[in-house]
Amino acid sequence: MSTVIKGGTIVAADRSYEADILIEGETIKAIGPDLKGEKVIDAAGALVMPGGIDPHTHLEMPFMGTTAAETWESGTFAGLSGGTTMVVDFAIPNDKGMLAAFDDWYGRADRSASGDYSFHMCVTGWDERTFDEMETIVGRGINTFKHFMAYKGALMVNDDEMFASFQRCAALGALPLVHAENGDIVAALQQKYMAAGVTGPEGHAYSRPPEVEGEATNRAIMIADAAGVPVYIVHVSCEQAHEAIRRARQKGMRVYGEPLIQHLVLDETEYFNKDWDYAARRVMSPPFRDKSHQDSLWAGLAAGSLQIVATDHCSFTTEQKRFGLGNFTKIPNGTGGIEDRMPVLWTKGVETGRLTENEFVAVTSTNIAKALNIYPRKGAIVPGADADLVVWDPKLSKTISAASQKSIIDYNVFEGVQVSGLPRYTLSRGEVVWSDGQNSTPQPGRGKFIPRKPFPAVNKAVSKWKELTAPRAVTRSPEHMPIGV
Numbered sequence: 001m002s003t004v005i006k007g008g009t010i011v012a013a014d015r016s017y018e019a020d021i022l023i024e025g026e027t028i029k030a031i032g033p034d035l036k037g038e039k040v041i042d043a044a045g046a047l048v049m050p051g052g053i054d055p056h057t058h059l060e061m062p063f064m065g066t067t068a069a070e071t072w073e074s075g076t077f078a079g080l081s082g083g084t085t086m087v088v089d090f091a092i093p094n095d096k097g098m099l100a101a102f103d104d105w106y107g108r109a110d111r112s113a114s115g116d117y118s119f120h121m122c123v124t125g126w127d128e129r130t131f132d133e134m135e136t137i138v139g140r141g142i143n144t145f146k147h148f149m150a151y152k153g154a155l156m157v158n159d160d161e162m163f164a165s166f167q168r169c170a171a172l173g174a175l176p177l178v179h180a181e182n183g184d185i186v187a188a189l190q191q192k193y194m195a196a197g198v199t200g201p202e203g204h205a206y207s208r209p210p211e212v213e214g215e216a217t218n219r220a221i222m223i224a225d226a227a228g229v230p231v232y233i234v235h236v237s238c239e240q241a242h243e244a245i246r247r248a249r250q251k252g253m254r255v256y257g258e259p260l261i262q263h264l265v266l267d268e269t270e271y272f273n274k275d276w277d278y279a280a281r282r283v284m285s286p287p288f289r290d291k292s293h294q295d296s297l298w299a300g301l302a303a304g305s306l307q308i309v310a311t312d313h314c315s316f317t318t319e320q321k322r323f324g325l326g327n328f329t330k331i332p333n334g335t336g337g338i339e340d341r342m343p344v345l346w347t348k349g350v351e352t353g354r355l356t357e358n359e360f361v362a363v364t365s366t367n368i369a370k371a372l373n374i375y376p377r378k379g380a381i382v383p384g385a386d387a388d389l390v391v392w393d394p395k396l397s398k399t400i401s402a403a404s405q406k407s408i409i410d411y412n413v414f415e416g417v418q419v420s421g422l423p424r425y426t427l428s429r430g431e432v433v434w435s436d437g438q439n440s441t442p443q444p445g446r447g448k449f450i451p452r453k454p455f456p457a458v459n460k461a462v463s464k465w466k467e468l469t470a471p472r473a474v475t476r477s478p479e480h481m482p483i484g485v
């Protein structure tokens with residue numbers, strides 16, 4: 001069955017133009033005027049964009065003594081309803097190792113995902129098995145490894161472990177990702193505030209000031225430089241971290257920076273709400289910052305020093321958040337956004353003039369596909385690409401509310417935010433999987449694993465440059481020995 005999307009304006013990362021799109025099977029067959037197909041999708045008055053990719057989710061993630069309540073089924077469907085057609089989730093190895101983690105994540109996603117997916121593999125320590133398994137994982141189609149510099153005593157890795165893993169990433173053509181917060185300082189500040197009787201959610205913000213993120217970001221970048229590998233900093237929330245990234249990029253280092261939609265829009269006053277539940281629901285790491293940091297993040301997206309907008313969707317119910325009553329260090333860390341990332345970014349970014357519509361496509365899809373090495377299969381509207389498309393209607397609007405969301409969580413951190421710009425239709429590999437006002441339903445098991453190859457061009461370039469500029473080992477001849485020896 002062929003389908004034609006008719007009468008819309010195609011919005012790509014580089015330009016906007018009027019054309020129809022012909023889809024055959026799962027892929028884009030042709031782009032041009034007056035195309036014909038058996039089925040017609042009306043895009044009059046709408047923009048047609050590549051489906052959004054959320055490169056940072058934690059669906060059903062076991063974390064802090066519980067498991068994130070958003071499931072693969074609900075999370076991926078919530079994403080589709082908001083224009084996100086692919087997610088990249090973090091597989092966390094327990095003591096059974098990376099291969100078992102891959103099988104575990106793959107099994108659940110394969111059964112339940114409505115949209116396409118991939119994984120990043122987490123490196124939570126360093127030993128021979130990890131060294132060996134990283135190669136097998138790359139062979140299975142994963143080219144990104146995540147490192148936590150925070151969560152001391154749990155997921156955190158030390159500098160020597162991170163350096164070893166980054167060198168392994170360099171050899172395997174993989175990209176290291178980093179959660180950059182100084183875990184030692186956070187642990188010390190948590191103790192300090194708890195001892196001082198600051199036990200509520202505001203203690204979470206106090207114990208993770210921007211400096212701990214800035215320091216760790218800079219350290220991660222320097223370690224990556226020493227290892228000769230590009231690096232991707234997740235959830236950049238503040239000017240200090242952004243500054244480190246900007247500085248490094250200006251020196252020619254290959255660093256990606258990913259702010260979250262939450263940090264762009266929500267600020268730290270949320271933690272001082274008198275309602276404990278309200279504040280605890282917003283506890284995530286890094287925490288929301290004051291508005292000056294938001295300006296820095298928006299400027300980074302416009303300037304290109306930050307390239308990707310994600311969600312870190314890691315949603316816990318209010319009941320789960322209450323594990324931390326009386327002790328903020330026990331509040332499960334994480335917030336949601338998978339459903340709202342695109343509409344909120346459109347409303348607060350494009351509608352305000354902070355971003356162009358093309359930059360919107362770049363930061364929600366194209367730049368992500370490039371960084372993760374799945375471009376142009378994903379993130380592009382070109383013949384041969386997967387027909388993951390969003391017919392985006394800038395005139396559709398709604399007020400975000402937990403009562404009407406597709407996510408199964410009992411609240412929404414964007415509750416009450418008015419958005420204009422929503423999908424009229426979302427297509428995943430050629431099939432309409434979301435249609436505004438038509439009672440679309442999840443299709444568990446429909447989503448496919450998207451393998452990602454190692455050695456994107458940027459890795460090759462960094463390795464080559466490292467090889468050319470590395471200090472050489474010097475063998476000293478006897479005449480260079482100190483006199484008398």
Ligand SMILES: NC(=O)NCCC(=O)O
Binds near residue numbers: 058314
């Ligand atoms: N970000 C957060 O608070 N929770 C998810 C786990 C992580 O990415 O740190």
Ligand SMILES: [Zn+2]
Binds near residue numbers: 234285
């Ligand atoms: Zn993180």
